[in-house]
Amino acid sequence: MIVHTPHPDLPPPSTSVGFIGWLRNNLFSSPINSLFTLAAMYLLYQLLPPFFNWAFFDANWIGDTKEACTNDGACWVFIRVRFNQFMFGFYPPSQYWRVISAFLLFGGLIAYLLIDGLPKKAWIAAFTILGYPVAAYVLFYGGFFGLPVVETYRWGGLMLTLILSTVGMFFALPAGIVLALGRQSVMPVARSLSIVFIELWRGVPLITVLFMSSVMLPLFIPENVRIDKLIRALIGISMFQSAYMAEVVRGGLQALPKGQNEAAEALGLSYWQSMYLIVLPQALKTVIPGIVNTFIELFKDTSLVMIIGLFDLLSIIQSSFTDAKWLGFSVEGYVFAGLVYWIFCFSMSQYSQHLERKLHTGHKR
Amino acid sequence: MKKMSFIMVAAFLMISASLAAAGTLQDVQKRGQLVCGVSTGLPGFSATDEKGVWKGLDVDGCKAVAAAVLGDASKIKYVPLNSKERFTALQSGEIDVLVRGTTWTLHRDTALGLNFAGTNYYDGQGFMVRKSLGIKSAKELDGASFCIDAGTTTELNLADYFTEHKMKYDAVVFDTHDGTLQGFEAGRCDCLTSDQSQLYGLRTHLKDPSSAVVLPDVISKEPLGPVVRQGDDEWFNIVRWTFFAMLNAEEMGVTSANVDSMKSSKKPAIRRLLGLEGDKGTSLHLADDWSYQVIKQVGNYGEIFERNVGMSSPLKIARGLNALWNNGGIQYAPPMH
Numbered sequence: 001m002i003v004h005t006p007h008p009d010l011p012p013p014s015t016s017v018g019f020i021g022w023l024r025n026n027l028f029s030s031p032i033n034s035l036f037t038l039a040a041m042y043l044l045y046q047l048l049p050p051f052f053n054w055a056f057f058d059a060n061w062i063g064d065t066k067e068a069c070t071n072d073g074a075c076w077v078f079i080r081v082r083f084n085q086f087m088f089g090f091y092p093p094s095q096y097w098r099v100i101s102a103f104l105l106f107g108g109l110i111a112y113l114l115i116d117g118l119p120k121k122a123w124i125a126a127f128t129i130l131g132y133p134v135a136a137y138v139l140f141y142g143g144f145f146g147l148p149v150v151e152t153y154r155w156g157g158l159m160l161t162l163i164l165s166t167v168g169m170f171f172a173l174p175a176g177i178v179l180a181l182g183r184q185s186v187m188p189v190a191r192s193l194s195i196v197f198i199e200l201w202r203g204v205p206l207i208t209v210l211f212m213s214s215v216m217l218p219l220f221i222p223e224n225v226r227i228d229k230l231i232r233a234l235i236g237i238s239m240f241q242s243a244y245m246a247e248v249v250r251g252g253l254q255a256l257p258k259g260q261n262e263a264a265e266a267l268g269l270s271y272w273q274s275m276y277l278i279v280l281p282q283a284l285k286t287v288i289p290g291i292v293n294t295f296i297e298l299f300k301d302t303s304l305v306m307i308i309g310l311f312d313l314l315s316i317i318q319s320s321f322t323d324a325k326w327l328g329f330s331v332e333g334y335v336f337a338g339l340v341y342w343i344f345c346f347s348m349s350q351y352s353q354h355l356e357r358k359l360h361t362g363h364k365r
Numbered sequence: 366m367k368k369m370s371f372i373m374v375a376a377f378l379m380i381s382a383s384l385a386a387a388g389t390l391q392d393v394q395k396r397g398q399l400v401c402g403v404s405t406g407l408p409g410f411s412a413t414d415e416k417g418v419w420k421g422l423d424v425d426g427c428k429a430v431a432a433a434v435l436g437d438a439s440k441i442k443y444v445p446l447n448s449k450e451r452f453t454a455l456q457s458g459e460i461d462v463l464v465r466g467t468t469w470t471l472h473r474d475t476a477l478g479l480n481f482a483g484t485n486y487y488d489g490q491g492f493m494v495r496k497s498l499g500i501k502s503a504k505e506l507d508g509a510s511f512c513i514d515a516g517t518t519t520e521l522n523l524a525d526y527f528t529e530h531k532m533k534y535d536a537v538v539f540d541t542h543d544g545t546l547q548g549f550e551a552g553r554c555d556c557l558t559s560d561q562s563q564l565y566g567l568r569t570h571l572k573d574p575s576s577a578v579v580l581p582d583v584i585s586k587e588p589l590g591p592v593v594r595q596g597d598d599e600w601f602n603i604v605r606w607t608f609f610a611m612l613n614a615e616e617m618g619v620t621s622a623n624v625d626s627m628k629s630s631k632k633p634a635i636r637r638l639l640g641l642e643g644d645k646g647t648s649l650h651l652a653d654d655w656s657y658q659v660i661k662q663v664g665n666y667g668e669i670f671e672r673n674v675g676m677s678s679p680l681k682i683a684r685g686l687n688a689l690w691n692n693g694g695i696q697y698a699p700p701m702h
Contacts (some may be wrong), residue, residue: 090413153444211449214450215450215453218453218459307449309405309447315405319445322406322412324409324569324673325414325679326415327566327679328569328570330543
């Protein structure tokens with residue numbers, strides 16, 4: 001009997017597997033792509049080595065004064081000397097622990113809520129929403145339990161950026177949901193109020209809102225009434241972002257088939273029950289990218305408070321350029337600011353992708 | 366637009382009228398703290414160091430007022446302001462005094478309801494040239510090329526000056542401060558022009574700061590000084606005479622170091638300055654040793670100038686117009702009788 005043994009498969013040609021294959025498939029698949037690859041490589045060759053030399057190999061890391069920066073590269077000493085100021089603004093150094101513990105507590109609470117399968121989440125969530133703001137206020141501002149008062153004009157740096165953006169997010173999401181529902185409502189008063197609010201706040205630039213709050217508002221309120229500049233900025237940012245958030249959420253509501261609403265009504269659910277149980281969970285899930293987009297935008301927009309003389313991360317870095325002892329280190333400062341902003345925005349974006357995967361129930365196309 | 370500005374002016378007037386009755390001095394003393402408006406950052410004038418402490422010529426102006434009124438130069442809350450919100454902050458009572466490199470002009474002194482209490486720095490547009498050119502005066506700049514910031518009054522002042530002196534020039538215009546400086550450094554122009562106080566700051570950014578010199582000539586007037594609200598003469602007098610006390614102290618050679626030994630001086634002028642004779646603090650409604658506290662805790666005008674912007678600072682600005690009147694400058698204080 002003749003047994004036919006097929007010749008074992010020849011290995012694929014060496015040009016289509018391994019590293020060379022990857023190169024051919026991805027970088028040199030056509031003459032035009034090859035041209036682009038070469039051009040990009042040439043650009044990287046021109047840009048990267050000088051950048052790495054500047055940022056790492058020729059950089060100055062050690063020392064406490066401008067004179068310590070003897071190499072041609074970046075002078076990171078400048079960032080190191082001012083690091084605490086960039087993080088905490090003019091907060092008294094002996095009280096830094098208050099800021100750190102407030103943010104650690106917040107991080108802990110959020111982490112607890114995000115990790116799956118931990119018990120008593122409802123209580124923790126309730127504390128995060130109702131108890132934490134009070135705790136944070138006590139820690140940041142003081143005045144209770146023997147903590148010395150630290151007035152808001154001393155707040156600054158990354159701490160202020162985080163406060164502005166978390167408070168903004170905290171108010172914008174619920175307010176945005178309410179406004180979006182209001183705009184879809186059949187009640188004429190609720191609907192028109194929502195439309196007016198959204199269109200008014202969306203129609204003006206944030207910089208105008210901040211500017212009005214800081215330059216015009218004080219002229220119209222009585223002289224002995226003084227609203228803290230930070231509070232004014234917070235109110236402005238929250239109003240502004242809730243209008244944007246409302247439109248994002250409305251997009252989610254519109255994406256939901258009408259049958260979902262009708263089914264909820266057919267089951268005899270009340271308006272709020274159907275919203276809470278049926279409509280919102282589906283609608284919000286659809287617009288996660290939009291919500292996170294708004295949050296990232298808000299985080300970066302907080303740098304506009306510069307024009308009303310609040311020292312957020314970017315403006316405190318810019319103001320440090322004017323110290324006569326440290327003139328001429330603006331590039332280092334901006335690179336550092338960019339890095340910090342990127343770390344935060346990238347983390348938010350990564351989390352949103354994780355959330356989308358977790359909540360994925362086949363609704364995505 | 367016209368209507369808008371009318372409303373704003375009306376609002377300003379209402380506020381200045383309502384404030385006329387309020388006494389800033391009593392407010393400050395009751396609060397135990399002076400609220401002082403400064404810039405968000407101007408090298409040598411107001412900037413924070415790495416510990417977050419405010420320093421500069423304008424900041425020392427704030428400190429002097431606090432020392433005079435409260436006897437303690439450290440009891441100050443600094444409010445950093447940008448150029449747009451500074452006047453509102455003063456008009457609305459958010460700050461007690463504004464020391465923020467503000468140019469004294471007719472419009473600001475009258476229509477905005479403000480009062481300028483003096484000139485703590487005489488600024489003006491100047492020129493920075495390459496040292497190798499060997500130029501000593503602006504008159505020798507005929508035919509030179511200039512690096513300038515686009516769209517500023519600098520450009521207009523330059524044109525005026527050269528037309529007036531029948532000289533020719535080429536303008537090389539840049540969008541930003543940094544661009545202007547890089548243009549100068551790269552040799553695109555012979556000369557860089559801007560406000561003098563800024564030129565010294567820009568010079569320290571050069572790779573070799575000693576390769577450029579700032580000419581002594583000034584072609585525009587920019588008197589910078591402390592500002593208070595109109596309608597509170599008591600407070601206006603205090604801010605104005607605090608500054609004059611620092612000028613008089615320099616003129617008489619009283620410094621923060623020797624002020625204690627000067628107390629035993631026999632010269633009547635010095636004794637009056639230190640509040641040992643004469644009117645003392647009565648007519649200003651201050652403590653008798655108010656001027657002593659100013660000199661002791663902050664220093665005389667020459668000291669604060671040298672410390673913040675002068676030769677012992679990185680800016681190395683020459684006294685020029687800001688020297689005392691008997692020393693070739695125009696800083697002149699009335700006598701303290």
